[in-house]
Structure formats: structure tokens, C-alpha cells
Amino acid sequence: MNNAINYHQxxxxxKILEAAxxxxxxxxxxxxxxxxxxxxxxxxxxxxxxxxPDKSQLYVAVMSKVxxxxxxxxxxxxxxxxxxxxxxxxxxNTQHEFILKNYNFFDFFRLNEQNLPDAIWEIVxxxxxxxxxxxxxxxxxxxxxxxxxxxxxxxxxxxxILNALQGVRISTVPFKKIIFHNxxxxxEIRAKRLLxxxxxxxxxxx
Amino acid sequence: MNNAINYHQxxxxxKILEAAxxxxxxxxxxxxxxxxxxxxxxxxxxxxxxxxPDKSQLYVAVMSKVxxxxxxxxxxxxxxxxxxxxxxxxxxNTQHEFILKNYNFFDFFRLNEQNLPDAIWEIVxxxxxxxxxxxxxxxxxxxxxxxxxxxxxxxxxxxxILNALQGVRISTVPFKKIIFHNxxxxxEIRAKRLLxxxxxxxxxxx
DNA sequence: ATTTGATATTTTTGTTTAAATAGTCAGGTA
DNA sequence: TACCTGACTATTTAAACAAAAATATCAAAT
Numbered sequence: 001m002n003n004a005i006n007y008h009q010x011x012x013x014x015k016i017l018e019a020a021x022x023x024x025x026x027x028x029x030x031x032x033x034x035x036x037x038x039x040x041x042x043x044x045x046x047x048x049x050x051x052x053p054d055k056s057q058l059y060v061a062v063m064s065k066v067x068x069x070x071x072x073x074x075x076x077x078x079x080x081x082x083x084x085x086x087x088x089x090x091x092x093n094t095q096h097e098f099i100l101k102n103y104n105f106f107d108f109f110r111l112n113e114q115n116l117p118d119a120i121w122e123i124v125x126x127x128x129x130x131x132x133x134x135x136x137x138x139x140x141x142x143x144x145x146x147x148x149x150x151x152x153x154x155x156x157x158x159x160x161i162l163n164a165l166q167g168v169r170i171s172t173v174p175f176k177k178i179i180f181h182n183x184x185x186x187x188e189i190r191a192k193r194l195l196x197x198x199x200x201x202x203x204x205x206x
Numbered sequence: 207m208n209n210a211i212n213y214h215q216x217x218x219x220x221k222i223l224e225a226a227x228x229x230x231x232x233x234x235x236x237x238x239x240x241x242x243x244x245x246x247x248x249x250x251x252x253x254x255x256x257x258x259p260d261k262s263q264l265y266v267a268v269m270s271k272v273x274x275x276x277x278x279x280x281x282x283x284x285x286x287x288x289x290x291x292x293x294x295x296x297x298x299n300t301q302h303e304f305i306l307k308n309y310n311f312f313d314f315f316r317l318n319e320q321n322l323p324d325a326i327w328e329i330v331x332x333x334x335x336x337x338x339x340x341x342x343x344x345x346x347x348x349x350x351x352x353x354x355x356x357x358x359x360x361x362x363x364x365x366x367i368l369n370a371l372q373g374v375r376i377s378t379v380p381f382k383k384i385i386f387h388n389x390x391x392x393x394e395i396r397a398k399r400l401l402x403x404x405x406x407x408x409x410x411x412x
Numbered sequence: 413a414t415t416t417g418a419t420a421t422t423t424t425t426g427t428t429t430a431a432a433t434a435g436t437c438a439g440g441t442a
Numbered sequence: 443t444a445c446c447t448g449a450c451t452a453t454t455t456a457a458a459c460a461a462a463a464a465t466a467t468c469a470a471a472t
Contacts, residue, residue: 009413033464044416049466160374160398161405167373168366192366199367203409214445239433250447255435415472422465427458434453441446 013051015041021062025104029059029114056117066105067123070098074130078137084148084204087138088197091131092165096190100183108166110180132158139204149206161200168192219257221247227268231310235265235320262323272311273329276304280336284343290354290410293344294403297337298371302396306389314372316386338364345410355412367406374398 019040023032034055038045052058073094081087099107111124135158142148151157170185181189225246229238240261244251258264279300287293305313317330341364348354357363376391387395 012414034466035464045465046416046418046467047414050414053466055465159377160402163373163375163398164370164402165373166375167369167371169369169372171365192369196366196370199409200405201409203405203407218445240435241433251434252436252448253446256445259435261434413472416468416470418468418470420465420467422463424461424463426461428460430455430457432453432455434451436451437447437449439447439449442444 009051016043016048016051016058017062017065020058021066024059024062025102028104028110029116056119060117060119060123063105063120063123066102067127070094070106070127071130074134078134079141081138081141084135084138084142085197085201087135088201089194091135092190092193092197095131096186100186107181128162131162135162147206148204151204157204164200165193165196168196215257222249222254222257222264223268223271226264227272230265230268231308234310234316235322240264262325266323266325266329269311269326269329272308273333276300276312276333277336280340284340285347287344287347290341290344290348291403291407293341294367294407295400297341298396298399298403301337302392306392309386313387334368337368341368353412354410357410363410370406371399371402374402 016037019037020032023037023040034045034048037058038048048058052061077090081090104110106124106127111120132155136154139148139151139154139158143150143154168189170181170188222243226238226243229243229246240251240254243264244254254264258267283296287296310316312330312333317326338361342360345354345357345360345364349356349360374395376387376394
């Protein structure tokens, strides 16, 4: 019986999360109202508050679920690369697909535009750490193989390279007000990152 | 006589530019008033408008002067480097000192925070192009010497590397709301950039 | 244990008014 | 004629307040 109740609760929560995900993904945090979410699945707004304490925690729940998918992909692939470049290419491509699919949740620039709950930054950091782990693991393996020269602090170097990759922008106009990226922009950025990685790998090779 | 008049005008203009530079540097565009600038040099506000058509063009004039100093340094050094690394180290250090000295004018993040006149972006672009020229020149020389492997589009590669350097951030918290950088932050970023350049150079070397 | 309508509370938006600031101009001075 | 100013107007920003919208709560129903 307790199971049945929890099962029912879980289904309801799932439905809410799904509706919330849909709204947040398309309209962002501020431009989505609790009324709309409850309306989409034909429940009262009060019921939303029965399942989730407030809007910000609902958002975090949605974002956590999305992040979990990403974290699982990374975790399942860790330690499966035959070289460092393969690992980087995987990281770049996975992040690329992930952002294409979840633009409003993990596109860096959008995160800073909206006034999202502070709690999301822990999730962002967790994802970032997972990416670092994956790549540190790959680089360490290479060092042990002797194909990459020994590094005093692999974590620092990987962090630095990820920063550098993050810096890659679309060609026209060096900086200037950053506008939301569309698919073409993201594709261009991805291509440039892959180019950059080649140089990095070469630079780290013995 | 015409010369005398122009000479006098130039002195006055210079004085205004100096006062404006001081205010803009410390308080930024929006938080500096034309009253304050004129007050600082004990002239009427109307006189300001006699010499400069409006506030935004006064700002651009100040910024142009600052940029000119920078452009002159770059130009005087072009083609004087014995290798590519030296050129990159020079670019990083020069930019570093320049931003330390002129934070409100050329610190990227501050530029996007204030609502500056659009015309400044041309100046930013000009500076950026000058940096690219310097480095393209250095890399081309290296390719001709045979120390760096031939590159199909040097300008593109240099642009990419400058993007990457721009991406370098302070360690704590990967992204998160960008706050104005203090000297310690800028020093840390500079150190990391120098580290990164080593890898790049190695990656480009034959 | 779930669910809701009604209601309270907080935040956002819009409007008005006052103050601050940008910008103009007729006229003065050298 | 070139340079300069005080007094003025026009715009922009800020403050204060009301109205609307959104978040959040709760007593009562199932």
C-alpha cells in the first residue's frame, strides 16, 4: 500500500516535471508561470505546491533530472577512450548535443541572463566536475602510457583547457554584446573547438 | 594666427579630455556627468558642448586616445620578435598592463555592463585587429623560418587562440555571474594565459 | 493522502510626478 | 571672429504610488 501511494506520487511528480520541463525549456524561468504549468496538465496550482515547495525548487528538480542524464552519459564513457583526443572530441560533441537539446538549461549565456535560483550553480559545477574527471582520467592514462608528457597538476590543466574551449566564439565581431546562439552559431563554435583541441593535444604530446 | 587659435583649441580640448578621462576611468560612462567634467576644470558646461558635440562623442574621443596609445605600442613592436612565443607573451603582458591601467575602458566585462555608445565597438575591433596583425606577422615569420608548421589560415588560427585566451577565468566556480575583476584576479588570469600559450606554441611547432 | 477554490502575500508592471542630467541659445567679452 | 557663459529647454532617470500579475498558503472537500 505504501508502495502504491509512493508510486502514484511519483507518477504525478513525473507529470509535473515533464510539463515544467517543457515550459522552462522553451520560455525560461521567469517567463514561465506556475499557472501555466498546472494548466498544461489540468491540475490546480495548489497541487503544484503540494508536490513542490516552491517555483525555484521545481526548477532545480527539472534541471537536476536533465543534468543526471548528462552525468550518466559521461560516467558510462569514463575510462573507455583509447586516447586523449578521443576523450576531448567526445566531451565537445556530447556537450554540443546536450546544449542543442536543452538550450535554456545549460547554455552558459542564457544562465546568466535569467534570474535563476542560486542552487542551479551547484548543478552546473557538478556537471563541470564530471567533465573534468572524465578528461583527467583520460590524460592520466595517456601519461602512464607515455604518449603524453607528465603533468604536475592534470586537473588544473584540464580546467584551463576547458576554460579555453569555453572562450571560443563566433567569428564576426570579436566580443560585443553576446546574443543567444542559434544552431548555426553552435555548430561553428563546435567546429572551432575541435580545431583547437588538435593543437592542444599536439602541445601535450611527448 | 590660425595656428595660434588651433593651438589654443587643442590645449583646451586636451584639458577636457584629461578631465573626462579621469572621471570616466573611475566612475564609468553613466555615472559621470557633464557637469562634473566641466566643474573639474572650472569651465561652464556649455563650453564642453562648444568643443564636443555630445557626451557619447566625448567618451569616444577619450577612448580613442587611450586606444591609440595601445595601438602605437603594438605597431612599434610588430616584426621585432625572435619567435612566436615571445610575441604572445608580449601581447598577453601588454594587454594585462593596459587593462590594469584602463580597467573601465577596456575590461571586456565592464564594457558590456555599462550602456556605452555603439561607436566604441569599432575601437575595440580595431585594437583586436591590431593584436591579430602582430601575431599573424610573428607566426608567418616562424612558418617561413620552418619552426612552425605551415597553416592554411594564420589569421583564423590566431583569432581562435585569442578567443581561447579570452576564455581563461579565475579558478573558483567555473562560470557563474561574472563579477568585476580586481588586480589579484587579473594576475591569476595572466599567469594561466602564459601557461596556455606554452601548450599552444608546442602544438604548433614542427 | 490528494485535491481544490478562495485568499493572502509578494513581485512585477505601469503611471505619475519630481529631480537630475543632457543639450541649446542669445548674448557678452576679448 | 573665436571663445565663453548664464539661463533656458528637452530628455532621461528616479521616486512614489497604484494596479495587475504572480507566488504561495490554507481551510475544507473527497
